Amino acid sequence: MAHASTYKPRSGFARWLDSRLPIMRLAHDSFVDFPTPKNLNYWWTFGGILSVCLVILIVSGVALSMHYTPHADFAFASVEHIMRDVNYGWLLRYMHANSSSMFFLAVYIHMLRGLYYGSYKEPREVLWILGVMLFILMIASAFLGYVLPWGQMSFWAATVITNLFGVIPFIGDEVLAWLWGGFGVDGPTLNRFYSLHYLLAFLIAGVVVLHIWALHVPGNNNPKGIDVKGPQDTIPFHPYYTVKDGFALGVFLIVLALLIFYAPNILGHPDNYIPADPLTTPEHIVPEWYFLPFYAILRAVPDILFIPAKTAGVIAMLLAIFTLFLLPWLDSSKVRSARYRPLFKQFFWIFVIACVALGWAGSQSPEGMALLVARISTLYYFAFFWVIMPLLGVIETPKSVPDSISKPVLGSGSAAASGTSG
Amino acid sequence: MAEAHVEEDQSPDTDRRDFLYIATTAVAGIGAAISLWPFIDQMNPTANVQALATTEVDLSPIETGQTIKVVWQGKPVYVRHRTQEQIKAAQSAPVDDLPDPETDADRVQQDQWLIVVGICTHLGCIPVSDPDNLRGEFGGWFCPCHGSHYDDSGRIRKGPAPDNLAVPPYQFIDDNKILIG
Incomplete structure (x- = not known):
């Protein structure tokens, strides 16, 4: 749904900027006067919810990284330091952990919505493929992040998942040693997982930009799954869908807040509050x-x-x-x-x-x-x-x-x- | 749709809608602003750092004429047990002629104990006080970086530093013990 730009610079400065870097025009045409099918239901609000989730994860993650120590001897203690000593550290950590859970909930709903309404079909194949890439990056990032607290579950999750690469024929063992930086999950593994966890967050953000770009070329699919035939089938994104997305986001944030403030560990595993022990595996992983x-x-x-x-x-x-x-x-x-x-x-x-x-x-x-x-x-x-x-x-x-x-x-x-x- | 637009322009609904719009935006904006605070506050000193904000110093082993260096909030603090001559020199300095005029009485709680932060007010080096030679022309401290001379009250007397050595907040817990910070 590439459409003619309707952006009108309102001031001298806006005109000056528009002829040099039309960023306001891009924002206006993408998120204000973007023609959107007028029959989108609430299942379409999860894209916006996911964007906000990603921002929450990145912002809280950057804050956590200011206090976390990616070292096998200090990682667990530094997480406890975050929980006890850092101002609002408990909030940052619970926010980060629970937002990642809710990120997955939202992405599963988002994917099932795409599946149900056929949003992956021509002409939106690339949009879908980028989405699957995002999903894979999310899986990798969530796994890497889960290892960082260096509790028992962290350690054994890292062990079990990295060992999957051991099935590669002929060079499995070499690949494992390369992934670990040693003969098992240890300090070097934790260090590189931290680096990659930080990197992946921004890779995800980059692919999200491509995902939105690929969405804005054909425009949204809709519950009827039929193409937009003309202006009578669309309404501008703002205010109609900013309000709808905003309301859904509010509901979503209430659920997230309930988790963070009232049941912050309900989705976690108590064994991860036991420091990593390479000599003992928890009973049930x-x-x-x-x-x-x-x-x-x-x-x-x-x-x-x-x-x-x-x-x-x-x-x-x-x-x-x-x-x-x-x-x-x-x-x-x-x-x-x-x-x-x-x-x-x-x-x-x-x-x-x-x-x-x-x-x-x-x-x-x-x-x-x-x-x-x-x-x-x-x-x-x-x-x-x-x-x-x-x-x-x-x-x-x-x-x-x-x-x-x-x-x-x-x-x-x-x-x-x-x-x-x- | 067309009719709705016409109505918006004329009916009193416009006011109500404006009110809702502003109220919603205000609530969301204030909420967002408040939720920013934890992200800002997390960079402030943590509880374990604040727990080390004060330093207790036992004065009894410090002999007359001796200076010790203690760490307070990660900074060096000099505690000098001044001799009678040093006290006299510090009290008799021509205050009005000093670059940063301050009487010795304003800088000490007990005459024999001078407590100053050992950071040069010029560019942050640590002034030295070597009993043999390197204590500057005024007997206090000498900053090796750019040659600032401090006297027996930690006041700047000569050189590029603009201010006297800072006196940290401290109190005597008893005659032989101080709590800095």
């Missing part, structure tokens, strides 16, 4: 909740032919994430929105249930019922993308899609509604 579905896939896969379960699990987990890149081409249906895809809609909700089931299975010991649930859900996860999505476009008869966003409301699509003012 679980990742943070947002990694549980992938953790379940990792452990669900048995030996497959000549591939041992360990290797197969790693491959399956990576495939589960990297499959998302191919989504725009795995989905063979031309209809974007699930509103008009009766079959897809059902498979979509089964997919959501499978993801939640995987999350539950990931939190349990991989045996009995949990293992069975994990295996069935893993099968469905892959079948959904690799079998159901390609087939549905062929066998499904979509409901009739409206001609335009305005038409169901306004009849002809351009006439003004009458008699309503609210």
